[in-house]
Amino acid sequence: MFNITTLWRAPQVNPVNRKARSIPGLNVFNVYGRVFFFAWFGFFLAFWSWYAFPPLLEHTIAKDLKLKQTDIANSNIIALTATLLVRLVAGPACDRFGPRYTFIGCLLAGAIPTALAGAVTNARGLMALRFFVGILGGSFVPCQVWSTGFFDKNIVGTANAFTGGFGNAGGGITYFMMPAIYDSLVANNHLAPHVAWRVSFIVPFIAIVVVAIGMLVCCPDTPTGKWSERHLAIQHNLQEQGITGDVVDVPSDLTGNKAHSPGSESPSMGTEGEKIHFDATGKRTGSDDHEAQLGEQQLLDTARGEVVVKPTFKEAMTVVFSLQTLVVCGAYFCSFGAELAINSILGSYYAANFPRLGQTGSGRWAAMFGLLNIFFRPAGGIISDFIYRKSSVWGKKFFLHFLAIMTGVFLIAIGVTNSHAESTMFGLVAGMAFFLEAGNGANFALVPHVHPFANGIVSGCTGAAGNMGGIVFAILFRYNNRNYGKVIWIIGVITIAINVSLSWIRPIPKGQIGGR
Numbered sequence: 001m002f003n004i005t006t007l008w009r010a011p012q013v014n015p016v017n018r019k020a021r022s023i024p025g026l027n028v029f030n031v032y033g034r035v036f037f038f039a040w041f042g043f044f045l046a047f048w049s050w051y052a053f054p055p056l057l058e059h060t061i062a063k064d065l066k067l068k069q070t071d072i073a074n075s076n077i078i079a080l081t082a083t084l085l086v087r088l089v090a091g092p093a094c095d096r097f098g099p100r101y102t103f104i105g106c107l108l109a110g111a112i113p114t115a116l117a118g119a120v121t122n123a124r125g126l127m128a129l130r131f132f133v134g135i136l137g138g139s140f141v142p143c144q145v146w147s148t149g150f151f152d153k154n155i156v157g158t159a160n161a162f163t164g165g166f167g168n169a170g171g172g173i174t175y176f177m178m179p180a181i182y183d184s185l186v187a188n189n190h191l192a193p194h195v196a197w198r199v200s201f202i203v204p205f206i207a208i209v210v211v212a213i214g215m216l217v218c219c220p221d222t223p224t225g226k227w228s229e230r231h232l233a234i235q236h237n238l239q240e241q242g243i244t245g246d247v248v249d250v251p252s253d254l255t256g257n258k259a260h261s262p263g264s265e266s267p268s269m270g271t272e273g274e275k276i277h278f279d280a281t282g283k284r285t286g287s288d289d290h291e292a293q294l295g296e297q298q299l300l301d302t303a304r305g306e307v308v309v310k311p312t313f314k315e316a317m318t319v320v321f322s323l324q325t326l327v328v329c330g331a332y333f334c335s336f337g338a339e340l341a342i343n344s345i346l347g348s349y350y351a352a353n354f355p356r357l358g359q360t361g362s363g364r365w366a367a368m369f370g371l372l373n374i375f376f377r378p379a380g381g382i383i384s385d386f387i388y389r390k391s392s393v394w395g396k397k398f399f400l401h402f403l404a405i406m407t408g409v410f411l412i413a414i415g416v417t418n419s420h421a422e423s424t425m426f427g428l429v430a431g432m433a434f435f436l437e438a439g440n441g442a443n444f445a446l447v448p449h450v451h452p453f454a455n456g457i458v459s460g461c462t463g464a465a466g467n468m469g470g471i472v473f474a475i476l477f478r479y480n481n482r483n484y485g486k487v488i489w490i491i492g493v494i495t496i497a498i499n500v501s502l503s504w505i506r507p508i509p510k511g512q513i514g515g516r
Contacts, residue, residue, distance in 0.1 A: 091460015337469015
C-alpha cells in the first residue's frame with residue numbers, strides 16, 4: 001500500500017549500496033529528493049531547449065530564413081543524429097567519470113549553441129546549430145544512470161519513469177513556452193519577428209546554466225560519496241553487515257595496494273582485477289535507523305553484481321551485443337524513436353489537417369503529446385515495479401511488449417483514418433501517447449536489471465537506440481513529404497513486428513548475479 005508520507009520522509013536505504021527504497025520527491029533537503037529533482041529538472045530543461053526549434057520552425061523561422069520543407073525535415077534529422085552520437089559516448093562516460101559530471105557536461109555543452117541561435121542566417125547554419133544543440137538530448141543517459149544509482153531495484157523503475165517522464169515533458173512545454181516568449185517579445189517589447197525568435201533562445205540558455213551549476217554545487221555523485229570511491233564504500237558497508245564473499249573489482253589506485261595484517265577485520269585487497277574478500281564477523285554492526293532489513297544473500301548479490309565497474313573493451317562489447325541489451329534497445333528504438341519523430345512533425349500535422357488552428361493553436365495541441373509524459377511515463381514505471389513485486393523480471397518484460405504492441409495498434413489507427421475531425425484525432429493521439437510513453441517508462445524500469453554492473457553502457461545503448469529510431473522514422477517523414485498519416489501507420493507496423501520478434505528472449509542473462 002502506498003504511503004503518502006514517503007514523498008517527504010527520509011527513505012529507508014539498502015545497507016550495502018545506500019540506495020533509497022522510496023522516493024522523497026517533495027523533499028529537496030533530503031539528498032535523495034534533491035538528486036531526484038535535479039535529475040528530472042535538468043533533463044526537462046535539456047529537452048525544452050533541444051526541441052525549442054519545432055514550435056517556431058514551420059512559420060516564423062522558415063519565413064525568415066527562406067527554408068524549404070526539405071530543409072526543415074533535414075534539420076530535424078540532424079538534431080537527432082547528434083544526440084545519437086552523444087548518447088553512445090555518454091554511457092561509457094557515466095561508468096568512467098560518474099553520471100553527475102557527465103550530466104553537467106552535456107548541459108553546458110548544449111547550452112552554448114542554444115545561445116548562438118541568433119547567429120543563424122541560412123538553412124546550412126540552422127542545420128549546423130541544431131546538430132550541436134542536439135548534445136542536450138544526450139543528457140537523458142546520465143539522468144537515468146544517476147537516478148538508478150540513488151534508488152534501489154524495488155523502486156528504481158518508478159524513479160526512472162518519473163525522472164524520464166517529467167524530463168520528456170519539456171518536449172511538450174516547449175510548444176507553449178517558445179511561442180509565448182516569441183509573442184511576448186513581439187507584442188510587449190516591440191521586437192521585429194526577425195529579432196524576436198533569435199532572442200527567445202536566450203531564455204533556455206540561462207535556465208540550463210543555472211541548473212548545471214546547482215547540480216555541481218548541491219548534489220553528490222553517489223549515495224556513498226565520490227564516484228571514484230564507490231567500491232571502497234561498498235566494501236565498508238558490507239563489512240559492517242558481517243558478510244563474507246568475493247565481491248567486486250577495486251582499482252588499485254583506490255586501495256594503494258596496502259597489505260593487511262593476518263587476522264585483521266579489514267578486507268584484503270590486491271591489485272586491479274582482483275576481488276575483495278570479506279571475513280565474516282558473525283554479526284551486523286550497522287546502526288542506521290533508516291537501513292532496510294535485507295537477507296545476507298541479497299546484500300552479497302547487491303555487492304557482487306550491482307556495483308558499476310569500469311569494464312574492459314571486451315567486457316563492454318559482450319554487454320553491448322548481448323540479447324538482453326538487444327531487447328531494451330529494440331523496444332526503445334520503436335517507442336522513443338516514434339515519440340521523437342512524431343514530436344517533430346505533430347504541430348505541422350495538426351496545422352495541415354486543421355488549418356484554422358494556426359501556428360499557436362496547432363502548437364498548443366501538439367504540446368499535449370509531450371506533456372502527457374508527466375502522467376503516462378511514470379505510470380509505466382509504477383505498474384512495471386508493481387508487476388515485478390508480484391511476479392519477477394519476466395513480468396516487467398511481458399508488460400513492456402504489451403505496451404509496445406498496443407502502441408502499434410493505435411499508430412496504425414491514426415495513420416489509416418488520418419482523421420480531419422479534431423475530437424477523433426486528438427483522442428487517438430492521447431490513447432497512443434499512453435501506451436507509447438508508458439512503454440518508455442517500462443523500458444527503463446527493466447534496464448537496471450540488465451547487466452547492472454555496466455548500467456551506463458546499457459543505458460547509453462538503449463538511449464542511443466531510441467535516437468536511432470527517431471532518425472529512421474524522421475527519414476520516413478522526410479521522403480514522404482506531408483503524407484504524415486502513411487508514415488505513422490508504417491511506424492505502427494514496425495513497432496509490432498520488432499516487439500513480437502523480441503518477446504521470446506530472457507529478460508536477464510542466465511546465471512547473472514544481481515538485478516533479479
